[in-house]
Amino acid sequence: MTTVRTCPACSDRAAAGDVFCEGCGRPLPEREGGAPAERSDNVPTAPQQSMSGATRGPVGGGGPGGGSRPGLVPADGGPTAPQVSLNGATRGPGTGTATPAAPAAGGGRPRGGGPEADPGRHGADSFTTQPIRRDSLRPLSAPAPSAAAAAPPPAAPPVPAPDWPPPAVGSSPVQPTNPEMCAWCPGRVGDGYCEKCGFLQPTGRDHVEVRTDAAAGVSDRGLRHRRNEDAMAIRVVAADDPRAPGTVCAVVCDGVSSSPRSDEASRVTAETGATVLAEQIRRGADPREATAAAMTRAAEAVAGIAESLDSAPACTFVSAVVDPAAGTVTVGWVGDSRAYWLSGGPRSSASALLTRDDSWSEAMVQMGALSREEAMRSANAHALIAWMGADSGEIDAHISTVTPTGPGTVLLCSDGLWNYYPEAQSLTDAVPGAGARPHEAARTYISLALRAGGKDNITAVLIPVPTEQGGPRAEQD
Structure with missing residues (x-):
């Protein structure tokens, strides 16, 4: 017989795998018999439609002038050609690139900030960690002791019990x-x-906000997870730098919930990737070369924290280098965290997804073996075929450079956001003019995902691109 679970605080009905109540946000007790509630980490939601031709066509809204927006990606699909091999960057035997077959038992990864500083927007490497303020994090009140229970006088003076709820810091x-x-x-x-x-x-990672003069990001634990396994890092090259003034480097990582210490994996990978990106750019490296070096170093860093191949922390990776002088956007990724271009107006390149997921379902669709609907109905839909970790074997990282016609905004995000808004245009419509106030826009994206269910950790980093330079051409190897 199926047992109906209810929240003891608000009596709202809860699903079998819920850890927190959707009604009041408070943690749910374990089920009868002492078995912990299952975690609802895998939400089979349909990703984006085929990218082929998705960024061309009439301007949405039918504004004056009509016509077509300049394209952002080539007509034969998105820029997904492997660019740099991470072979040797991870420990363990190189098994070659994973084949896009259904992961067998034990194969594939099932899907499941920085130091505080002055909160002002100072520019490069300015971090602000905000306190947790959601109702879901209010401590439950302890039950009052029974008046009938009278304890015998102690032999020694009792140690006073601390106040509950405890005072906040x-x-x-x-x-x-x-x-x-x-x-x-x-x-x-x-x-x-x-x-x-x-x-x-x-x-302190349950809710983190990062602000710089040129970009902003927000990461939140969500409503169902007990910790935030996402991480983000932003670095901005100084405006007076002789080689790359004002270039923005950002990384978002999503810890793989089925791996140990996934929160540590995402933090180490994001911080290493963003730091190396900025170092390489300051030395005059090409953004693609800098991205390759950063991804290799990040893969080495996350592999280095593994105790063994059987206990290897793992995460996804997506980065962006936005060069305001050249008007280019260079993205690199492994896994299913995404980069989007959000159009800033009818004269800008149309909104587009700049990455393609390293997932079993996406591989099946691209091979033509299954339709997207069929792939998403599979139990392996959200299984990763590439990730960063000591047990990843040999993988090929993806790097692509696009030159959009601005203005617009680059969005890096984890699947905690795009599960609810998979289409680039839906993200653009959800927060119009995101580039004008990136910090406020990032907060809004987090709020939208929380209101939609908040079933996963949520991270959004926005980089405004106000330039009118560039054109419709995309470069890839």
Whole structure:
């Protein structure tokens, strides 16, 4: 017989795999019998339609002048040619590029910030971590002790019990003054988990906001996960740099939930990738060469934290280098985190997806073996065929450069956002004029994903491209 689960706080009905209540956002208790609730990490939502010809056609809205927007990608599809091999960057035997067949048991990866600084927008490497303010993170009140239970007088003066809920530190409502006290119940914390309720304790990564003069990003834990396994990093080359003034480098990584320490994997990979990107650009490297070097170093970094091939942290990777002088956008990726071009107007290149997922379902569609609907109905739909980690074997990273006609915005995001808005045009319509206020737009994207269900970690980084330079040509090898 199927048992109907309800939230003890608001009595709202909860699905079998929910960890948090969708009604009030509070954590749900374990099911009867002590078995923990299953995690709903895999949401089979349809990704984008075929990219072939998707960026050409009439201008949406039928504004004055009509006609067609300049194209952004070649007519034979998106820029997905492998560019740089990461063979040797990860530990373990090189198995070659994974074949796009249904992953067998044990094969394939099933889908499941930086230091604080002055919150002002200073330019390069300015980070701001915001406190957690959602209702879903309010601690549950402890039950009042029974008046009938009278304890015998103690032999020694009792140690006074700490107040519950614990007082907050600064502006964060979930960080108790006593780090050994659980943020969710009166239990004690050991190794990051409560010994009583078993919940992972909140960290500063539950909600992170990054702001610079040229880009902004927001990352959120979402409503169902117990921790944020996404990470992002932004670096901006100084405006007076002699080689690449004002160039923006950004990385978004999504930890693979089925791997251990996936939150650490995404953080190490994002920070390493963005740092190397900026270093290479400052030295005068071509954006494509810089992206290749950054992805190789990032792959080495995440492989280096693995204890063994059987316990290898893993994550996806997507980066962007926006050169305001040349008007070019260079993206690199492994996995299914995405880069989009969001059109800024009828004279700009049409909104487009700039990446193609390294997933089993996308591989089946591109091979013509299955329709997109058939592929997404498969149990392997969200399985990755490429990722960064010590157990990834030999993989080919993808690098592509496009020269859009601006203005517009480059969006890097994890699947916590694009699962709800897979189409480039739907992202553009959801937040019109995103490039004018990128920080506000990033917050809005996170809010939209939370309202849509928030079933995964959500990250969005926006880089405005105000230039009128460039053209419709895309470059790829």
